[in-house]
Amino acid sequence: MTLCCMGIGIAATRGIAIGEAHLLQRGSVDAAPRFIDKSDIPAEINRFRQAVSDARSQLFEVREKIPESTRSDIAAFIDAHMLMLDDTALVEVPINHIRERCCSAEWALKIQRDALVQVFEAMEDSYLRTRKDDVDHVVNQIHQALHSDEEMEQPDLRGKVILARDLTPADTILMRHLGIAAFVTETGGPMSHTAILARSLGIPAVVGVRHATRYMRNGERIIVDGDRGVVLVSTDETILAHYRRRIEAGQQHALELQRLVGEPAVTVDGTGVRLMANIELPEDIEATRSLAVDGVGLYRTEYIFMNRDHPPDEEEHYQAYLRVVEGLGGIPITIRTLDLGADKQLYGHLPGQDRSVCNPALGLRAIRLCLKEPGLFYPQLRAILRVAEHGPVRIMIPMLSNLWEVYQVKSMLEEARTSLADDGESIGAEVPVGGMIEVPAAALSADAFARELDFLSIGTNDLIQYTLAIDRVDDEINYLYDPVHPSVLRLIKMVIDAGNSHQVPVSMCGEMAGDPQLIPLLLGMGLREFSMQPGALLEAKKIIREVDSGELTTMVSDLMSRLDDSRTAAMLSQIANTANVDSAP
Numbered sequence: 001m002t003l004c005c006m007g008i009g010i011a012a013t014r015g016i017a018i019g020e021a022h023l024l025q026r027g028s029v030d031a032a033p034r035f036i037d038k039s040d041i042p043a044e045i046n047r048f049r050q051a052v053s054d055a056r057s058q059l060f061e062v063r064e065k066i067p068e069s070t071r072s073d074i075a076a077f078i079d080a081h082m083l084m085l086d087d088t089a090l091v092e093v094p095i096n097h098i099r100e101r102c103c104s105a106e107w108a109l110k111i112q113r114d115a116l117v118q119v120f121e122a123m124e125d126s127y128l129r130t131r132k133d134d135v136d137h138v139v140n141q142i143h144q145a146l147h148s149d150e151e152m153e154q155p156d157l158r159g160k161v162i163l164a165r166d167l168t169p170a171d172t173i174l175m176r177h178l179g180i181a182a183f184v185t186e187t188g189g190p191m192s193h194t195a196i197l198a199r200s201l202g203i204p205a206v207v208g209v210r211h212a213t214r215y216m217r218n219g220e221r222i223i224v225d226g227d228r229g230v231v232l233v234s235t236d237e238t239i240l241a242h243y244r245r246r247i248e249a250g251q252q253h254a255l256e257l258q259r260l261v262g263e264p265a266v267t268v269d270g271t272g273v274r275l276m277a278n279i280e281l282p283e284d285i286e287a288t289r290s291l292a293v294d295g296v297g298l299y300r301t302e303y304i305f306m307n308r309d310h311p312p313d314e315e316e317h318y319q320a321y322l323r324v325v326e327g328l329g330g331i332p333i334t335i336r337t338l339d340l341g342a343d344k345q346l347y348g349h350l351p352g353q354d355r356s357v358c359n360p361a362l363g364l365r366a367i368r369l370c371l372k373e374p375g376l377f378y379p380q381l382r383a384i385l386r387v388a389e390h391g392p393v394r395i396m397i398p399m400l401s402n403l404w405e406v407y408q409v410k411s412m413l414e415e416a417r418t419s420l421a422d423d424g425e426s427i428g429a430e431v432p433v434g435g436m437i438e439v440p441a442a443a444l445s446a447d448a449f450a451r452e453l454d455f456l457s458i459g460t461n462d463l464i465q466y467t468l469a470i471d472r473v474d475d476e477i478n479y480l481y482d483p484v485h486p487s488v489l490r491l492i493k494m495v496i497d498a499g500n501s502h503q504v505p506v507s508m509c510g511e512m513a514g515d516p517q518l519i520p521l522l523l524g525m526g527l528r529e530f531s532m533q534p535g536a537l538l539e540a541k542k543i544i545r546e547v548d549s550g551e552l553t554t555m556v557s558d559l560m561s562r563l564d565d566s567r568t569a570a571m572l573s574q575i576a577n578t579a580n581v582d583s584a585p
């Protein structure tokens with residue numbers, strides 16, 4: 001009998017996957033000290049040079065495989081690594097070590113890697129500190145090449161389960177075309193931007209599995225249960241058969257949901273709901289179109305900035321948005337202005353980012369960074385105004401905390417309009433400006449924001465993080481992340497009510513909006529616009545079509561008057577159960 005071993009983590013993306021583990025190692029070149037004979041030095045130097053050249057060919061091969069639609073950003077990232085392969089520090093210094101110290105090529109490479117990483121780690125500048133990841137990336141590439149007897153080949157990750165200590169959103173983007181079956185990480189929370197990206201790609205993911213990379217081996221068969229947040233290894237046939245049945249049931253359920261495409265999102269008592277998609281990557285466009293959604297409620301633009309050395313210029317912004325707007329074929333889109341900072345760090349340097357490293361989520365992030373760095377923000381505003389000529393576009397500002405920020409953006413937009421007109425550029429006539437309510441201060445002042453803005457969108461991922469004072473990417477305190485905490489519910493209700501009293505549409509684009517357990521509650525609170533990752537839309541529509549909004553309004557108003565009561569949990573589950581929310585296997 002085989003012994004099954006289980007790793008418990010946090011469910012980040014629903015779904016089950018079974019695949020071979022691929023351990024993603026960074027900075028872990030394992031080279032034991034090994035001296036070589038003096039007579040072997042020339043051959044060892046040749047072996048090292050050959051490995052550098054193989055690593056370069058391999059990077060070139062990867063670069064060639066990048067689809068045209070995403071070529072510029074990822075290609076720039078790979079170009080930077082190719083350039084490093086020409087750098088004396090990485091190529092000539094190890095050769096000197098081989099020659100002078102009689103080290104093996106692997107050991108020489110490791111000595112130089114450790115020396116370089118030490119220098120980067122000691123740097124005060126946070127951007128320069130992150131460059132040590134590049135060193136590791138390139139060193140690993142050479143190291144792998146040293147160990148390959150045959151032709152160098154990029155490991156085939158199709159169907160593999162990626163095991164990593166952590167993954168950045170930038171890593172996830174780079175791996176998105178590789179057919180990965182699932183992600184398992186040792187750290188991170190389900191609301192981290194990496195987890196959100198995995199959801200958007202429909203890749204099952206479990207995060208916060210402590211010591212996963214220590215206990216699971218490369219090539220081992222792994223079951224990832226993204227519904228329950230567990231990872232299983234060394235499973236016997238009975239467990240395997242159980243999970244295979246669940247995969248089949250999941251596929252069957254997805255097929256049944258497909259029947260709802262094109263059907264209206266209307267409750268049984270006739271209340272219409274606007275269902276919109278959150279998009280971030282070019283591949284989301286097709287998914288969004290095929291679901292016939294009412295709009296895009298959140299287009300996260302910061303991914304345009306990742307995996308590259310310098311920020312995009314106006315034309316790059318414009319071309320990226322044009323592809324999306326044209327791809328959507330007339331579906332209204334809400335373009336959110338840059339929300340960099342916190343766990344979405346730039347690859348290239350941004351002045352000012354260093355100041356917020358101690359507490360990045362509370363620092364120079366989103367609109368704060370944009371107003372501080374108009375050189376970064378202004379080209380984006382101009383590009384959005386230009387693209388509005390080609391389709392229904394709205395602008396949304398993230399992380400507002402006071403009205404001054406709204407006035408500043410409006411005045412920059414005016415300036416951009418004037419300068420575009422002076423340049424003879426045509427721009428869209430109507431570009432509504434809305435704001436994200438994701439800081440408690442903004443929720444408490446929702447009334448004032450509703451007076452100044454054309455629409456509001458509740459960003460619950462951050463609203464919960466800031467209200468409950470818990471870092472959304474920290475798995476240690478993830479147990480405190482509570483979307484139905486009385487304070488969170490009160491703030492959400494305040495925003496919905498403020499929007500209603502000013503006839504300003506209010507939507508929700510945080511992950512809470514796509515949670516099947518919470519949709520009836522939000523409907524009962526009066527929310528009529530939901531925006532979520534495309535994969536969650538049909539399940540949401542199914543729920544909306546099963547519930548009675550009048551009945552929910554009564555139940556939720558009762559709940560809101562007894563939020564601190566011991567019966568809250570029972571009332572919440574009664575509300576959730578008004579729909580058949582557990583129908584997903």
Ligand code: PEP
Nearest residue numbers: 438459460461462509510
């Ligand atoms: C949010 O905070 O809820 C949100 C939608 O924005 P993001 O997850 O990109 O921070």
Ligand code: MG
Nearest residue numbers: 438459461462
């Ligand atoms: Mg946010």
